Amino acid sequence: SAVISQKPSRDICQRGTSLTIQCQVDSQVTMMFWYRQQPGQSLTLIATANQGSEATYESGFVIDKFPISRPNLTFSTLTVSNMSPEDSSIYLCSVASSTRDYGYTFGSGTRLTVV
Amino acid sequence: KQEVTQIPAALSVPEGENLVLNCSFTDSAIYNLQWFRQDPGKGLTSLLLIQSSQREQTSGRLNASLDKSSGRSTLYIAASQPGDSATYLCAVRRATGFQKLVFGTGTRLLVSP
Numbered sequence: 001s002a003v004i005s006q007k008p009s010r011d012i013c014q015r016g017t018s019l020t021i022q023c024q025v026d027s028q029v030t031m032m033f034w035y036r037q038q039p040g041q042s043l044t045l046i047a048t049a050n051q052g053s054e055a056t057y058e059s060g061f062v063i064d065k066f067p068i069s070r071p072n073l074t075f076s077t078l079t080v081s082n083m084s085p086e087d088s089s090i091y092l093c094s095v096a097s098s099t100r101d102y103g104y105t106f107g108s109g110t111r112l113t114v115v
Numbered sequence: 116k117q118e119v120t121q122i123p124a125a126l127s128v129p130e131g132e133n134l135v136l137n138c139s140f141t142d143s144a145i146y147n148l149q150w151f152r153q154d155p156g157k158g159l160t161s162l163l164l165i166q167s168s169q170r171e172q173t174s175g176r177l178n179a180s181l182d183k184s185s186g187r188s189t190l191y192i193a194a195s196q197p198g199d200s201a202t203y204l205c206a207v208r209r210a211t212g213f214q215k216l217v218f219g220t221g222t223r224l225l226v227s228p
Contacts, residue, residue: 001161006158010156033216042204042218042219042220042221043159043204043206043216043218045215045216090156090158092158092159094159094216101147101164101166102146102147102208103147103149103161103164104149104161104206104208104216105161106151106158106159106160106161107158108157108158109156109157109158109159111156
């Protein structure tokens, strides 16, 4: 399965600022996803990062708040903009296997605290 | 809309016990089901992946079963160890269309020495 490197692993940020999270995969993948996990909750899909086109956002998430880049098939970034304490969560990137089993692999996560 | 539920929400057992975690889903039209482990504040580690045509998968002390028609999966952990302490999540991928995973609510497991 793919190996994902996600940076930073954690950060403490001031409200009103922005943080960009990077996700690097060791192989080319078609589908990359960004998830949010709020404290004590399960994972919620934010968006699908598409190479060469705009990301596809889930209901409740907008591009102005969570802009995503996908410049090639091994890399993506998620920016959390104009942060508030409610954005404090774990953010995870994920890729779907290119083999027929379609299993998913996740990065190690970015633990964000907004103060 | 697919909904995934896990029971129990939390479980505390002494070391050495065999245990079962449950996952149920409302829409049986799934492509596969995946069990993950998450340590506090960390990412997800894939444990087992079961395709919709399979009944079970095994890896070491872990065994996962799938009954698609009844919308249920179980994760069996044999001879539990303190290192098994973590949150266990199940997730389903639907059979058609967008490759979106729907996650369960998780079971938080504590294995005491």
